[in-house]
Amino acid sequence: MTAARPLEPIQGRMVLLPTPPPGGFSAADLPRLIEVVDARFELLDGEVVMMAPATQWHDEAMDVLKYALRAVAPADVVITTEKGINLGHTVPEPDVLAVARQAVSADSLYFDPVDVQLAVEIVSPGTKTKDRTLRPAQYAEAHIRHFWRVENERSAxxxxxxxxxxEGGYAPTGVYRSRLRLDRPFAIDIEIPAVTW
Incomplete structure (x- = not known):
């Protein structure tokens, strides 16, 4: 039996987290917050919450899925990434979104739930609980009609x-490993792209 090594302290850097006003921050505060918070964050119940770093696989999956969906999305739908959904004092940031084109502008930071046709979360080791439990509940409560969860299965x-x-909540509609064929939120018939780098 070997002696356990003493744990070394985890090194970190200081990140300025602004003090929320009475009632907390809201989506309207995002333009000012991104000027002072030097890291990726979301709002949860009016508080600034730091986001877990994404893995290489996560980022590649997000990119290839975005471009695959852009190739088949109708003209009135924009496929975008890492933009917030305005739930008031909570602003989650899905990895990929399908949004009504009329809601998109050059300076969009977030969208109202009524304009979001699809929210996609790509699961990372540090986001399993959030992506599998918290996000579906938030999106269903906001009446976002379609939600996808993307998992890493042997790098695919x-x-x-x-x-x-x-009546609320989501019903599963399918599990796709090689080909994605759906008629909602719009017609999709694509090979699921390989995640490579």
């Missing part, structure tokens, strides 16, 4: 698709 994308039920 597996896409779990969900649709909003009339």
């Amino acid at each position: 994308m597996v896409i779990y698709t969900f649709e909003l039920l009339p």
Whole structure:
């Protein structure tokens, strides 16, 4: 039996987190917050919450999925990444979104739920609970009709698709490993791209 090594302290850097006003921050505060918070963050119940660093696989999966969806999205839909959804004092930031074109401008930081047709979360080791539990609940409560969760299965994308039920919550609509064929939120028939770098 070997003696356990003493744990060394984890080194870090200081990140300025602004003090929330009474009632907390909201989506309207994002333009000012991104000027002072030197890291990726989201708003959760009016508080600034730092986001876990993304893995290389996560970033590549996000890129290839974005471009694959752009190739088949209708003209009135924009496929974008890492923009917030305005839930008031909570502003989650899905990895990929399909948004109504009329809601998009050059300076868009977030979108209203009514304009979001699809929210996609790509699961990383540090986001499993958030992406599998918290995000679906938030998006369903905001009435976002379609939610996808993308998992890493031996470095390949597996896409779990969900649709909003009339009574709330999501119902699973499929698990896709090689080809993604759906008619909602718009017609999609693509080979699931390989994640490579």
